[in-house]
Amino acid sequence: MLSKFKKHLEEQFSKTLTRKILLAVSGGVDSVVLAHLCRQAGLDIALAHCNFNLRGEESEGDESFVLELADALETEIFIEGFETEAYAAGKKISIQMAARELRYNWFRELRETLQFDYIFTAHHANDNLETVLINLIRGTGLEGLTGIPDVNDCVIRPLLPFSREEIEKYARGQELQWREDSSNASTKYFRNKVRLEVIPTLLEMNPQLLESFAKTRSHLQQSSQLIEDYVSVIFPKVAKQEEYGYSFKVKLLQALPSTKAVMYELFKSFGFTEWEDVHGLLESQPGKIVYSKTHRLIRGREDLLLTVVSPLEDKIYTIKEDEEVVMLPMGTFQFEPAEELEKSDASVIFLDRDKLQFPLTVRKWQQGDYFYPFGMKGKKKISKFFKDEKLSLPQKENCWLLCSGQEIVWVINYRADARFAVEDSTQEILRLSYTP
Amino acid sequence: MLSKFKKHLEEQFSKTLTRKILLAVSGGVDSVVLAHLCRQAGLDIALAHCNFNLRGEESEGDESFVLELADALETEIFIEGFETEAYAAGKKISIQMAARELRYNWFRELRETLQFDYIFTAHHANDNLETVLINLIRGTGLEGLTGIPDVNDCVIRPLLPFSREEIEKYARGQELQWREDSSNASTKYFRNKVRLEVIPTLLEMNPQLLESFAKTRSHLQQSSQLIEDYVSVIFPKVAKQEEYGYSFKVKLLQALPSTKAVMYELFKSFGFTEWEDVHGLLESQPGKIVYSKTHRLIRGREDLLLTVVSPLEDKIYTIKEDEEVVMLPMGTFQFEPAEELEKSDASVIFLDRDKLQFPLTVRKWQQGDYFYPFGMKGKKKISKFFKDEKLSLPQKENCWLLCSGQEIVWVINYRADARFAVEDSTQEILRLSYTP
Numbered sequence A, B: 001m002l003s004k005f006k007k008h009l010e011e012q013f014s015k016t017l018t019r020k021i022l023l024a025v026s027g028g029v030d031s032v033v034l035a036h037l038c039r040q041a042g043l044d045i046a047l048a049h050c051n052f053n054l055r056g057e058e059s060e061g062d063e064s065f066v067l068e069l070a071d072a073l074e075t076e077i078f079i080e081g082f083e084t085e086a087y088a089a090g091k092k093i094s095i096q097m098a099a100r101e102l103r104y105n106w107f108r109e110l111r112e113t114l115q116f117d118y119i120f121t122a123h124h125a126n127d128n129l130e131t132v133l134i135n136l137i138r139g140t141g142l143e144g145l146t147g148i149p150d151v152n153d154c155v156i157r158p159l160l161p162f163s164r165e166e167i168e169k170y171a172r173g174q175e176l177q178w179r180e181d182s183s184n185a186s187t188k189y190f191r192n193k194v195r196l197e198v199i200p201t202l203l204e205m206n207p208q209l210l211e212s213f214a215k216t217r218s219h220l221q222q223s224s225q226l227i228e229d230y231v232s233v234i235f236p237k238v239a240k241q242e243e244y245g246y247s248f249k250v251k252l253l254q255a256l257p258s259t260k261a262v263m264y265e266l267f268k269s270f271g272f273t274e275w276e277d278v279h280g281l282l283e284s285q286p287g288k289i290v291y292s293k294t295h296r297l298i299r300g301r302e303d304l305l306l307t308v309v310s311p312l313e314d315k316i317y318t319i320k321e322d323e324e325v326v327m328l329p330m331g332t333f334q335f336e337p338a339e340e341l342e343k344s345d346a347s348v349i350f351l352d353r354d355k356l357q358f359p360l361t362v363r364k365w366q367q368g369d370y371f372y373p374f375g376m377k378g379k380k381k382i383s384k385f386f387k388d389e390k391l392s393l394p395q396k397e398n399c400w401l402l403c404s405g406q407e408i409v410w411v412i413n414y415r416a417d418a419r420f421a422v423e424d425s426t427q428e429i430l431r432l433s434y435t436p
Helices: A002-012 A029-040 A055-075 A084-091 A096-115 A125-138 A142-147 A164-173 A186-204 A209-238 A252-256 A260-266 A275-283 A382-388 A393-397 B002-012 B014-018 B030-038 B056-073 B084-091 B095-115 B125-138 B144-146 B166-175 B185-205 B207-237 B249-255 B259-267 B275-283 B382-388 B391-397
Strands: A019-026 A044-051 A078-083 A117-120 A239-242 A244-251 A289-290 A295-299 A303-306 A317-320 A325-329 A331-338 A349-350 A361-362 A400-404 A407-411 A427-436 B018-026 B044-051 B078-079 B118-120 B240-241 B245-249 B289-291 B295-299 B303-308 B318-319 B327-328 B331-338 B348-350 B360-364 B400-404 B406-413 B429-435
Touching: A002 A029, A019 A096, A029 A044, A029 A055, A029 A164, A044 A055, A044 A096, A055 A078, A084 A096, A096 A117, A096 B118, A125 A142, A125 A186, A125 B002, A125 B207, A142 A209, A186 A209, A186 B185, A209 A252, A209 A260, A209 B125, A209 B144, A209 B259, A244 A252, A244 A275, A244 B240, A252 A260, A252 A275, A252 A303, A260 A275, A275 A289, A275 A295, A275 B185, A275 B406, A303 A393, A382 A407, B002 B014, B002 B030, B018 B030, B018 B095, B030 B044, B030 B056, B030 B166, B044 B056, B044 B095, B056 B078, B056 B207, B084 B327, B095 B118, B125 B144, B125 B166, B125 B185, B125 B207, B144 B207, B185 B207, B185 B240, B207 B249, B207 B259, B245 B249, B249 B259, B249 B275, B249 B303, B259 B275, B275 B289, B275 B295, B303 B391
Parallel strands: A019 A044, A019 A117, A044 A078, B018 B044, B018 B118, B044 B078
Antiparallel strands: A239 A244, A244 A303, A289 A295, A295 A303, A317 A361, A325 A331, A331 A427, A349 A427, A361 A400, A400 A407, B240 B245, B245 B303, B289 B295, B295 B303, B318 B360, B327 B331, B331 B429, B348 B429, B360 B400, B400 B406
């Protein structure tokens, strides 16, 4: 098994051979075998063990066991205890989900602070088949049927080609010690049912089930790859990069041979899940929006507009008196004294210094905001101004206001306010330029 | 159920509503329900029943039953008896495979002779889930996981969205009669095991299993469609139509992002199954060939050459004396008397009529063939001639010889033989032209 393991590493993960690896170890046979194999293959590993404090003395026993294991393997070990039940209750998620979140968060934290290159976990072929069957039973797609990925970001699962049987045989052959996990079967209802009832029946029908499954998985991974390739051909054809994100021409999307399926592939990486709604945007009125956790897709006149849901939105930034260059998240402001008005464009305005009330503020617009557009008589609602200027929703949303007290000085990059304009009586002219 | 059935037909198979349909009926509940539903939906159906003579009296009982059914539904019925066991033994295939072949062959025959537009079969959602699980257990790919197709050429399965439970409930509700199939459980080992052991366990885990599966299937069908779309984008980029089939530039195939997966998709419709060999052609020496049942893929110098495995190859065609226009499978020959030699190209030669010995023959070349190339001194092996002319393997294979007795008159479309050339002494000049 060691030589098969080494060969697999060399073929698939040769870059890991000389790197620093954090190995997730529960104390169970899978992770113990993985630790031994890595050590024998000469990899630079450290162990990481989570104590979820879910099984009292047994959890403590696991912890002592992995300490001894680290000792025997002469590797570093990191151990962290978690209040898993409290965390699960606080976040209203299952114990399993909580343990999973806590584990991966801590691993990632360890990895960043201590500069590990990769995290290894001991998932094997049976885990993978179980996952795929669970996905199939619950309803899934191509991705769900390819199961646990061999590589996911910095997490690598080098035991995926090995069966539980192979792993246990190796452990017995090498006379390794490990801990049996007696965790409450009811929390693992689905997986245990698949493991103990479904898979044995399937194995009676095909004793080579795991080998067949490995081939199936490889075929599905190739199919998946082809779809990825196809989408990377289509993306630049239908999408255009914009200041606010991307726009997608509705007509081009509709002209594709399998519009709905392509839209699923195009938008899934932006976190969208409501596929009927996403697809429905093609036929809906301008202004309709579908949200994902991180993005929003807006129906424009002839486009779908994709923008990040901005975390900046409620913030108000201030600009103090006498600052010359002010760098804020949306862009840079530069104040300079000027002798006279020059020709300007949308990114430069000239102000009467004495009319400004410092500190100035920069904020997003709100319903009800109004200003006195320079070059016009009287006041106008910002919303009306945007409408007349035919701004798209993301353009509106990305628009910032420069304010003096409650008054708007500049709809940044669009129009100055007449109240702060330079007049014959102006003593001091301020030139203000903005770069996004 | 009738309204759901009508809706499904209208949405998916509206073209069938006014056509002539042949409905495969075993006498089991599925096909009986399908027949009733079709009749009530006002479709123009006739029944077709196969008696496989595998269950003695029971088979006879089925036959009488479907006769009565046709009577009650006032539809035409076709019944055919088969010697299934003898057929299976003769072809060395399983009884199930034999029944399947006999059934579909007969249906297609009936369809063609009696001008039916479609064949309906009564496969339902449970059949489909069983098929997918069997495929998964045996090892499969994306296609195997999408299961039984709704439409396959002229065969349509309009009950696929319905569960066995729905169908039986409808049958009981309408007080329909049907026949229970007691066919030998051992020949249906796999399917019965999946139906009676696997699926019940899965249903305990997810009572909505069939609905989830329908969604999974629709996702996989979309993935499958995307791959088809992608391949239809790639095909014209890497393939060039040739007289003998297609050529594929090796460099272009190698430059694709997922060469192996694309090659699988490109060549599977030509019947290839030996994927390692097909992919291996990219790296192999010119001349290497991989065969499918219908095609062959040949490694050329810079291309892969795809040709049909020709059924013409061993045939010898004859051309009688005094025929002016002779149409043969490979092309048309036209004989005309000529006064003098004209300028000619590869498709026209001039012969000394008196040197020919009729009937002439047209055949493929064989190892050992030689001729006296016009314009050269002495004789040359055909194989050497081809090599010197740098012909590709499919070009060689598609090359025909015109012979007079044992002597070669013309390597058609390439070179005439000097022995039959027009001389000063020629009495009668024959102009022979060839159009592929």
